Amino acid sequence: MRIPSGHEMLVTTDFSVEGVHFRREWHPAKSVGHRCLTRGLSDIAAMGGEPIAAFLSLAVPEDLSQRWIDEFLQGLLKLASEFNLPLAGGDTSESPGGVLADIVVVGSVPKGTAILRSGARPGDGIYVTGKLGGSAAVLDRLYSDARKSIKPSDWRGHLFPQPRIEVGKVLRDKSIATAMIDISDGLSTDLSHICEESSVGAEVSADAIPRASVAGRKVDLQIALHGGEAYELLFTAKGGTQVPARIAGAPITCIGEIVRRKNLVLVRADRARSKLRVHGWQHFQHSSADK
């Protein structure tokens, strides 16, 4: 493999584990394959990179049907083809328990331009792409057996999330983002990663958070704050930067500001301030404590 001259290399690796990241009874094989690659591509997007090649390691139980594997690969390869991404190798093995896929995506960025988690500074605005909480809300409904309340369009966003490669490239190319991460573990968790690595704090406006709608109503604030698997981008930009309202089709929303004091603060509409608790929405675990 060759890296474009003047570029440096990005490597990401992400597990998709049955019972942790998906369930065979809920997720069609095509969705599992698609989401597996989305996990890797989303990490590349979050650095402003372009994907070059993917490598798949797949461990499957002895009794898994060939059809399931074929459909898994169809889902993965269809998404790969949208980015002209070759599946360049990998490994296969028997699994002692459940399907387990590890996706490696290799990408590149022009030298010195990768957007890191460590570049946020006090005064920077905090932005997100798209709407949050939709994927987690769908999972929630699956869990509570409220499957029928999920419209096909809501369901599709959960099953086939689109990695924000184009948005990431624009943010890097136009030097808009000072720090970036993808929202895979939930807004509060991923914002805390940026704050830790940048040695800063953040104030988030509760009202500003763009919430997805599922089954005809907006998801709860808590799901938008903590729900994972959104695969949206969370980035910061210097105060005064003209951040477009839409990039590559994705709405961009300012949700708060980076501050010097190393706390995460949630500001409500009535100006009430509270600590923004950091916790991911546990995969397949109903978190009643935070409702």
Next chain:
Amino acid sequence: MRIPSGHEMLVTTDFSVEGVHFRREWHPAKSVGHRCLTRGLSDIAAMGGEPIAAFLSLAVPEDLSQRWIDEFLQGLLKLASEFNLPLAGGDTSESPGGVLADIVVVGSVPKGTAILRSGARPGDGIYVTGKLGGSAAVLDRLYSDARKSIKPSDWRGHLFPQPRIEVGKVLRDKSIATAMIDISDGLSTDLSHICEESSVGAEVSADAIPRASVAGRKVDLQIALHGGEAYELLFTAKGGTQVPARIAGAPITCIGEIVRRKNLVLVRADRARSKLRVHGWQHFQHSSADK
């Protein structure tokens, strides 16, 4: 990550799965970590490459002790340190069944010099490094409960195999090898890969195959021919090439010749010729059919 200028990138990915590649009751955690990385490094060695960074994805059962994980990492990092190899990232997850590690090794070679499987030509000599069958023979004894017949020195070769990075570099640097592969699945299987990708056949001299000694006696020819996890290199070199008898401490043995006719032939001491059957030594499966 940066690739040295004028180099191209190599990426390998290899699973190590409990019950398939190791057993917790037989293999100390340090050995599992060491062997996990050896699998990746051996693939880099087989292309004549130099390793740059490793990435580890590790899925473990909920009840696995922290001590096991610590020792696994110790074994892996000790081997990595021998090659100044940074563990640059990875992923972790809960596993629904057994320990599962996926190792990614990124390496590089000067552009256009990677040794491929497809370069063997009729008239080339066939060579192997080291001695074959030792690792498989140790497993065999474990299986048949003959653990006491294994000397610590034999056992060590199975638990802590050394990837042949230096040998691979010399073979590439001095343009000795025309094709190369590492013997992870067994000599017969890996030779068949070279022959298939080079569209050639091979004649192997049974007497020439360097057999390891375990418990004071040479392993059976069948184990040397088909036993896996040797992590030695199998390569071809043009007829007339002066191939050193030893490279970077490893003995080099000529075991046969590449031929035009696309068969694998085993030639015995009495000149009797038979078809060289291609099959790997199944991990943890006693193959009685071939004794």
